[in-house]
Amino acid sequence: MFQVIRNGENRIDVDFAGKLDSNDMRVGLDELTRKSDGIEHGRMLYRIGEFELPTLGAMAVEVSRIPQLFRFIRRFDRMAVVADKKWVRTVSEVEGSLIPGLTIKTFDSRQVAEAESWLQR
Template sequence: MFQVMRNGNDRIDVEMSGQLDSNEMRAALDELSQKSEGIAHGRLFCRAHDIHLPTLATMGIEVSRLPKMFTFVRRFERMAVVADQGWVRKTSEIEGALIPGLTIKAFDPKQVVEAERWLYQ
C-alpha cells in the first residue's frame, strides 16, 4: 500500500506498508511528482510500517526514474520518516546523507509528535 496526500502548501504526507511491486512503484513515483508540483522548501512526512525489501524489478523502476526523482526531491528540505522497523529508519538516514539539500531524520512510531515538530524547526 502506498498513499500520497498533499497537506497544505509545503507538505506531502506518505503512508506505505507491505511490498510494492514495479507497477505500484511506478504509480507511486508519478503520484509523488504530481502532488508535489508547486512546492518549494517543502516538508515530507512518511509513515512506514511492515515494509518488505523491494524486488529487483521494483528497484529497476526506481533507477530508471532517477531524473524524475531528483526533480521531485529538490522540492523538499526535510523529510521525517516514522517507521516501526529499525532497518527502514537506518536506510532512510543513509539516503539523507547521500541526497544534497535534503535532511532526513528517522523516528520510532512512539515519536510521531517529535517527528512533526522536527519538520518545521
C-alpha cells in the first residue's frame, strides 16, 4: 500500500506498507507529484508500516524518476517519519542529512502526536 493524502495547503501524508511492484511504485510516485503540486515550504508526515523490499521493477521505476523526485522533495522543509523499525528511522535521518533544505525527524508509532506537533512548529 502506498497512499498519499493532501492534508491542508502545505502538507501531505504518506502511508506505506506491504510490498510495492513497478505498477504500485508508478502510481504512488504520480500521486506524490500530483498531490504536492503548488506546495511551498511544505510538511510531510510519512508513516511506514510493515513492509517488504520493493521489487526490482519498482526500484527501476524509482531510479528512472530521480529528477522528478528531486523536484518533488524541494517543495518540503520538514518531514516526520514514523516507523517502528530502528534501521528505517536511522536511514531516514541519514537521508535527511544529505538533502539540502529538508529536515527529517523520526518517531516510532507511539509518538504520532509528537510527530504532528513537530511538523506544525
